[in-house]
Amino acid sequence: MVLVKSSRDKHTSRQPAGFIMAPKPVHPRAVRTHGFFGVSFVRQHMVIDDRWTPTSLTEQFKGMADLLSKRLVFKKLEAAANHKRYIRENRNLKRQCRDGRTKLSNVLYGDNTKKIRNFLINHKDMQRLYQKMPVELVVDNINQRTFVMRKERDRLKFRLDQLKNVYKEKLLERAVLQNRIKYENEFVLEEELKSRVFRKKIENSNVRLKAIKTINGTYRKMIQVLRHDGIFYEPILRSLSQDIEDQSNFIKHILYLGMPAIAKFKELSEEYRLMEDKSRKSMQAKLQMMSQYRKEGKRASVPKLAQKPEDPISNAKRYVRETASMLFLKNELEVIEDTIKQVKFATLCSQAKEIYPRIKSQVENNFKLNKMIENDMLGHQTLETKMKRAEVLEGILVNNLSEQEIERLDRIQELKDAIKEEDKEEEKMIAYIKNRADAYVMLRFSLWNLNEILRHVDRPDKPSRIKYPNSYLRLPLLKFEMLTMRACPPEHYEENIDTIMHSVIRKVYKLMRAYKEEVPPAAMSRFIDSYQNEFLDSMEIEDAGDSNEVQEQEEEEDLLQESKPLQNVPNRKQIKAQSAKLVEELSKKED
Incomplete structure (x- = not known):
């Protein structure tokens, strides 16, 4: 029986090997619609039995369900095995492809690692990068990587060549200029003069050309603007023509109105001329008559001395063209100028036009200043009032003291x-001390001297005995204690005069008591004997010490003599050496 793979089987085959899905539940169907146990199918194949019961049908269904579940598990296991096999085959194929590619590269290019390392011996990073690449590909890759840098290098090289050429040209120009500067004062070439003239002409022509271009451009712009504004010219011209016509009409009207006035003016001017002629003629006639009368009077009178003409230099006002009104105005102007100078000085202005603004601004300042002055005056008056009041109160307080204040003042005066x-x-004590300072100094020195003289009075003897650390230092020449050592270092220097005074008094008192009476000869001999005995006792003590030292030295010498026999006893090494020597001698004798 050929089984068709269902969609469920396909889905389960895609699941991994360890994943097992639960089988789909099977429900019993009607016999007429069953695909395998249908009545029609069974009848067609003659596989029908009337003895079948529902129990037998359910058993058949159970068997079919077990078969389907087993088939499902089998399919899952088969799919997992196929998947593992596919993975293994894929891995083997990849390895074969890799090995084949390596073999093919070795066959085609050989082992290029050493060559590439030799080529790129100074570039470790490039060795690692291209160690498994053919030489041709290495060259192509390097060309691709360095294309931009090579392009930039070529550009910079070309730019360097250009700059070198420019630099050479500049150097040549510099050399030419240096030569010209060097030989400028020696001679001038005609060509140089001509070149200067031509250069000047060229510069002038360039300037003219620029000016012409600028003017042409300006005219072009003007023409363009005029053409653009041409549409507005017609109404403007029409209005201008109308204005001209109006002006001509106005002129005609004015002339029409002014013609009678002009005619009247002509008539009046003619009458004025005639009247002026008549008046001039009458004036001349009268002057002639007056001159005749003067001549007749001069002839009848006594002749007078002819006056000399005045010297024009002596007359200061001969050439002055000032009238009386002008002089008056001049005087007024001087007065006004003086006033302006005073105002300028008062307002601190350098020019006359600054006076009014300064005065205008000073009005408020003056008002404020007046206010400040008034306030200061009021403050001053208040201060004077306070001072007067303080003086009055001070007098009252000074003259009106309480009992405590009076007692305090008395106490202060007493102190x-x-x-x-x-x-x-x-001051008296200081003067007294100064007068008796010398006496005090002499007294101090005398007390110090007496104290030094009586230093050994009332002080027991302190014989010192040297204690040597060992017996080697007890030598005859080093025994300083053989002498009677009764000397001692001086005591501490006393500075207090009272202490020194009491000490001197005590010592003098004891000394005077010791020599108060004369000592009889028997007592003197007794004193000498006692002193001699004490001296001998002290010497015996020293001899006893010396005998002890001698005994100690003898004991040490005995110990040294006792230790001498021990030196003859051989030690272990000596015994070994003697035994070896003895063995050698015996061996020689036997030989």
Whole structure:
């Protein structure tokens, strides 16, 4: 029986090997619709039995369900095995492809690692990068990587060549200029003069050309603007023509109105001319008559001395063209100028036009200043009032003291008097000390001298005995204690005069008591004997010490003599050497 693979089987085959899905539940169907146990199918194949019961049908269904579940498990296991096999085959094929590619590269290109390392011996990073690449591909890759850098290098090289050429040209120009500067004062070439003239002409022509271009451009712009604004010219021209016509009409109207006035003016001017002629003629006639009358009067009178003409230089006002009104105005102007100078000085202005703004601004300042002055005056008056009041109160307080205040002032005065008395006493004491300073110094030195003289009075003897650390230092020449050592270092220097005074008094008192009476000869001999005995006792003590030292030295010598026999006893090494020597001698004798 051929089984068709269902979609469920396909889905389960895609699942991994360890994943097992639960089988789909099987429900019993009607016999007429069953695909395998249908009545029609069974009848067709003659596989029908009337003895079948529902129990037998359910058993058949159970068997079919078990078969389907087993088939499902089998398919899952088969799919997992196929998947593992596919993975294994894929891995083997990849390895074969890799090995084949390596063999093919070795066959085609050989082992290029050493060659590439030799080529790129100074570039470790490039060796690692291209060690498994053919030489041709290495060259192509390097060309691709360095294309931009090579392009930039070529550009910079070309730019360097250009700059070198420019630099050479500049150097040549510099050399030419240096030569010209060097030989400028020696000679001038005609070509140089001509070149200067031509250069000047060229510069002028360039300037003219620029000016012409600028003017042409300006005219072009003007023409363009005029053409653009041409549409507005017609109404403007029409209005201008109308204005001209109006002006001509106005002129005609004015002339029409002014013609009678002009005619009247002509008539009046003619009448004025005639009247002026008549008046001039009458004036001349009268002047002639007056001159005749003067001549007749001069002839009848006594002749006078002819006056000399005045010297024009002596007359200061001969050439002055000032009238009386002008002089008056001049005087007024001087007065006004003086006033302006005073105002400028008062307002601190350098020019006359600054006076009015300064005065205008100073009005407010003056008002404020007046206010400040008034306030200061009021403050001053208030201060004077306060000072007067303080003086009055001070007088009242000074003259109106309480009992405590009076007692305090009395106490202060008493203390001041006491301080003055103490100062006087101190001055007296200082003068007294100064007068008797020499006596005090002599007394101090005499006390120190007496104390030094009586230094050994009332002080027991302190014989010192040297204690040597060992017996080697007890030698005859080093025994300083053989002498009677009664000397001792001086005591501490005393500075207090009272202490020195008491010490001297005590010592002098004891000394005087010791020599108060004369000592009889028997007592003197007794004193000498006692002193001799004490001296001998002290010497015996020293001899006993010396005998002890001698005994100690003898004991040490005995110990040294006892230790000498021990030196003859051989030690272990000596015994070994003697035994070896003895063995050698015996061996020689036997030989």
